[in-house]
Amino acid sequence: MPAIKIDQDKIKEAVQTIVDLGGDGIRNCVQCGACSAVCPGVKAGFPVLCRLLIRKILNGQLEETIEEVSTWGCQSCNRCTEVCPQGVRPQEVVFAYRRYQAGELAMSASAFGPQMSLYETGHAVTTDATAANREKVGLNPVPPTALQNKAAQKEIQTLLDESPMADLGIF
Amino acid sequence: MHKYGLYLGCNIPFKAPDIEQSMRKVFPALGIEPVDLQGATCCPAWGTAPSFDLDTWLAISSRNIILGEDKGVDVMTGCNSCFGVLSEAKHMMDHKPGKKDTVNKRLASIGRTYTGTSKVYHVAHVLHDIIGTEAIASHVKYSLKGLKIAVQPGCHILWPTDVMEVKEENPFFPTQLVELCQALGAEVVDYSRLSDCCGMGAMRSTDQEKSFELLKRKFDSIKEEADPDMIVTTCSSCYLQMDGAQKTFRERGLIDYEIPVFYYTQLLALAMGFDPKEVAAISKTSRDAIIAEICNDNRKVQEEVQ
Ligand code: SF4
Numbered sequence: 001m002p003a004i005k006i007d008q009d010k011i012k013e014a015v016q017t018i019v020d021l022g023g024d025g026i027r028n029c030v031q032c033g034a035c036s037a038v039c040p041g042v043k044a045g046f047p048v049l050c051r052l053l054i055r056k057i058l059n060g061q062l063e064e065t066i067e068e069v070s071t072w073g074c075q076s077c078n079r080c081t082e083v084c085p086q087g088v089r090p091q092e093v094v095f096a097y098r099r100y101q102a103g104e105l106a107m108s109a110s111a112f113g114p115q116m117s118l119y120e121t122g123h124a125v126t127t128d129a130t131a132a133n134r135e136k137v138g139l140n141p142v143p144p145t146a147l148q149n150k151a152a153q154k155e156i157q158t159l160l161d162e163s164p165m166a167d168l169g170i171f
Numbered sequence: 172m173h174k175y176g177l178y179l180g181c182n183i184p185f186k187a188p189d190i191e192q193s194m195r196k197v198f199p200a201l202g203i204e205p206v207d208l209q210g211a212t213c214c215p216a217w218g219t220a221p222s223f224d225l226d227t228w229l230a231i232s233s234r235n236i237i238l239g240e241d242k243g244v245d246v247m248t249g250c251n252s253c254f255g256v257l258s259e260a261k262h263m264m265d266h267k268p269g270k271k272d273t274v275n276k277r278l279a280s281i282g283r284t285y286t287g288t289s290k291v292y293h294v295a296h297v298l299h300d301i302i303g304t305e306a307i308a309s310h311v312k313y314s315l316k317g318l319k320i321a322v323q324p325g326c327h328i329l330w331p332t333d334v335m336e337v338k339e340e341n342p343f344f345p346t347q348l349v350e351l352c353q354a355l356g357a358e359v360v361d362y363s364r365l366s367d368c369c370g371m372g373a374m375r376s377t378d379q380e381k382s383f384e385l386l387k388r389k390f391d392s393i394k395e396e397a398d399p400d401m402i403v404t405t406c407s408s409c410y411l412q413m414d415g416a417q418k419t420f421r422e423r424g425l426i427d428y429e430i431p432v433f434y435y436t437q438l439l440a441l442a443m444g445f446d447p448k449e450v451a452a453i454s455k456t457s458r459d460a461i462i463a464e465i466c467n468d469n470r471k472v473q474e475e476v477q
């Protein structure tokens with residue numbers, strides 16, 4: 001493996017990008033690895049989560065890691081946040097990195113469906129069997145949620161239309 | 172009667188409405204009135220807005236919490252993921268300097284304002300900390316004595332504790348769900364992978380095989396070390412994964428057993444004598460035999476409890 005070239009400007013820019021996207025704690029990381037030890041993502045075989053993802057960002061390797069799918073396998077379980085002795089909140093760093101990837105349109109294909117659905121119905125997950133399922137157990141076929149509530153859906157669409165997410169073409 | 176805003180999320184009202192029905196049955200009988208939060212949306216799930224823009228996430232989560240604030244009630248959710256997302260969002264809104272103002276500017280476009288007056292609870296917390304295990308035990312009509320339960324607390328109800336209004340003393344050795352199951356008379360059995368993730372969620376949609384491998388290890392630990400009569404969870408995602416994947420695993424010849432899975436309020440509703448056709452009617456792994464075993468006259472400890 002070729003040695004990593006240290007480029008201070010690149011490192012500064014990478015760290016600032018992640019801080020701006022919500023990963024403020026990254027500067028406190030001491031690379032102890034406590035987070036990776038409890039991470040189900042790492043356990044399942046997504047290698048670039050927690051400590052290693054943070055190392056890559058601290059090395060200024062933002063673009064080099066752009067296609068990495070590990071971040072999209074993160075369960076947001078926050079075991080890492082609970083055990084980190086430095087208050088890094090690694091899950092927030094992972095999500096900041098996801099936002100950076102999404103901004104470059106380097107996202108998991110599985111990310112599209114739920115955004116469309118959230119925009120159209122107010123829910124990330126829906127099913128055609130909703131009414132039948134509900135009637136079967138004695139409930140009103142229409143749930144009291146946004147699913148068939150036009151006013152609620154309009155509110156969500158307004159929030160999404162006015163957000164930076166609108167520029168990504170994901171709904 | 173004390174009121175809580177019942178925040179349903181997506182999975183429960185659409186895919187597992189028998190869980191919703193079980194909540195609508197047990198809470199009033201236990202002295203809590205669940206109030207509908209009309210027009211509630213997705214929390215929004217971690218894979219949606221939180222993956223793309225922090226403030227959009229906070230605006231959508233805040234809107235859901237505002238539905239509780241408008242009714243003057245705290246919010247209780249039955250889904251661990253919703254609990255995690257809403258708790259984190261609320262924590263940021265209440266504690267990150269300037270966040271509330273920034274997000275309220277976005278919310279102004281839909282005529283709403285977040286104030287921070289409603290707390291976020293999980294159904295399990297309301298059962299354990301507000302109602303209490305003694306009151307639950309006194310409402311049991313059919314005792315679960317002699318039945319063995321493996322519990323699955325799930326991830327997002329446990330970590331990170333610093334954003335939660337109600338929490339476990341030690342999230343790596345959770346005891347609340349254990350005590351809730353014991354209140355029904357059941358024995359809760361130990362297994363080494365108790366705090367392991369079930370693999371549902373982002374992991375499953377990104378790489379199903381990795382997710383299944385993780386779950387298979389968990390199932391093996393449950394079966395070999397504990398051999399329970401059922402698995403009980405308070406997470407709707409864990410419920411769907413652990414119930415549904417067993418079918419796939421059997422079809423692939425990976426397992427040769429069937430362990431019925433229940434959401435806790437379903438089991439509680441059965442123990443309280445509610446109709447299984449309403450409170451535990453939809454599952455991929457059959458629950459008929461264990462339901463017949465529970466709703467059996469031999470198990471009756473009292474006639475009327477509701
Ligand atoms: S636990 Fe915290 S300090 Fe240790 S490697 Fe992980 S993020 Fe860094």
Ligand code: SF4
Nearest residue numbers: 039074075077078080
């Ligand atoms: S939140 Fe993500 S990175 Fe942290 S432990 Fe869980 S799966 Fe790993």
